Amino acid sequence: MAMTYSEKVRDHFANPRNVGTIEDANGVGEVGNAVCGDIMKMYLKINDDGIIEDVKFNTFGCGAAIATSSMATEMIKGKSIEEAAQLTNKAVVEALDGLPPVKIHCSVLAEEAVQAALEDYRKRQAAKTEGQAEQEENS
């Protein structure tokens, strides 16, 4: 069955935004698996004010997987952690002017990738705070 992608989807897979990795990322999330044919890896650089300064992605997957990753990064760049945490797959689909029904799971994966990266950031922050507390105790 031939699938029709919207102009926006076509634009985002042909010219994906924010492709790549961030060396000093402080939040990294990876979702999906190769057996199913989709893997998304999201890198976040969040500053001390809790703002996502930079975001990059790497995706193995179909056109919709690339387009949803690209759109999701655009939607959270420059946003606060709280705002990014609100990102839903529905919002990604809407921003892309829709996706074919069999491709909705790609948008779910994009949402999950963002959440996984934010979760990783929170864990790292918690570990850091714990470490600092220990250091203070020891000194």
Add this chain to the structure above:
Amino acid sequence: MKVYADQAATTKISSRSLQAMTSCCEKYFGNPSSLHEAGREAEAALETARGEIASCLNARPGEIYFTSGGSEADNWAITQAAAVGAKKGKKHLISTAFEHHAVLHTLDALKKQGFEVTLLPVHEDGLVRLPELEAAIREDTALVTVMYVNNEVGTIQPIAGIGEICRRKGVLFHTDAVQAAGHLPIDVEADKIDMLSLAGHKFHGPRGVGALYVRKGIPLGNLIYGGGQERGKRAGTENLPGIVGMAEALKESLQDREEKNARILCMREKLADAILQIPKTRLNGSREKRLAGNLNFCFDGIEGESLLLYLDLQGICASSGSACTSGSLDPSHVLLALGLPAEVAHGSLRLSLDETNTMEEADYIIQVLPDVVKRLRAMSPIWNGVG
């Protein structure tokens, strides 16, 4: 540049076939079942086409039944052979793991009706082994159905050998020759084929029309009840322009076939050599025993649909066995049958060429494809290699 490298999916109708169709519409508008002159002329055109198709297969005109295409011919052949077997208490069917779904899903339906199905392995090279086939045949085997040429990897099965074994064992042999007809010389007598399916649009004929060859003497049950068309087995006024166009296309396609295949092979081998230079790339299926125009690769670290979309952006039409292009979550059953892991099968690309392609087009693919693979690998989280 625009390159159509998806000839195994469908082909553009040839001008000769199109001309035959339009002139048939104008000249032979009568109903072949009518007694008057217009009807008789239409019937003559129908029977001429039947004779032409028959002679292309070394069959007799009375052994050719026109259908709506390859899937219908496969469904009809297999269900009828199963019915013939069941009457004698034979309810075992043999096929391969990488048949077209028109065959596999028909077998699934028969399984639900109490038939037992054995699917032969096709190994890494995409070829059936004759000793394995022979060993699988039982007292109660009603039918062996093995495709002539696989639609995804293009491997050519040992049809004459299969025919010989089946004839010796007294088992019916059907072959889905949809990918072979028009591209390879077919001889149902020499190869001892009992039933054979073909489709017009795979060799530059029209779509919506195909044929089933059934050896004389094999009882064939009705597919459609109604009038007396197709010797009463498949009722309904014949698709005469389609049938005439298909016959013309098959004749044209087989003309100078060896020469055409040699030219196609030159393009194919140049492409294969160049594409296999891309690191972590494999050719799926035997390189020697495959249709001249078929190439099927897997590229590690990338997914097939995005590959197709990127090629499409550059004007190249190809196809893939990735899950995303099949509309399901599983990658191609053909590539899985060749033993490829799912994650690798997702990254497959089929290029299928024929005599209408040119060396310039092959060169263009060679120029574009490596960069597309590179670009997709650069954004892939599972690719850490070079290239």
